[in-house]
Amino acid sequence: MAGSLLTASFRWEVPPSTLARQSEEYRRRLLEAVYQLGTVFAVRIEAYAKRYARWTDRTGNARQGLTGRAFRMATGVVIVLWHSVAYGIWLEVAHAGRFAIILEALEQHYGPLMAALRQLVRSR
Numbered sequence: 001m002a003g004s005l006l007t008a009s010f011r012w013e014v015p016p017s018t019l020a021r022q023s024e025e026y027r028r029r030l031l032e033a034v035y036q037l038g039t040v041f042a043v044r045i046e047a048y049a050k051r052y053a054r055w056t057d058r059t060g061n062a063r064q065g066l067t068g069r070a071f072r073m074a075t076g077v078v079i080v081l082w083h084s085v086a087y088g089i090w091l092e093v094a095h096a097g098r099f100a101i102i103l104e105a106l107e108q109h110y111g112p113l114m115a116a117l118r119q120l121v122r123s124r
Helices: 016-052 061-065 088-093 102-123
Strands: 067-072 077-082
Touching: 016 067, 016 077, 016 102, 061 088, 077 102
Parallel strands: none
Antiparallel strands: 067 077
């Protein structure tokens, strides 16, 4: 039939506004769960760094100043480990990195963190 239009009807099972609201709620809950997991891992990473730092303590300030924290970002979570003493940078880079601990601590926890994140996403 020349000139006829093919029409189809469409009916939403779930209105788009409901779907958008539920998606936003899921995103918010998931981000909060990732933040909580990040906080747990930040504590573990800090403890690892303090325990396995290879330098000899003189005052204990460098070891005690190692700090791990998780921070919420707009679309994710960042885990940071840092020195609070000014000479911490030299412990990380001087002497061919012999006393470096930050990268090692983060690398040691990467696999377990990713496994926990995968499990978290599967459970949601």
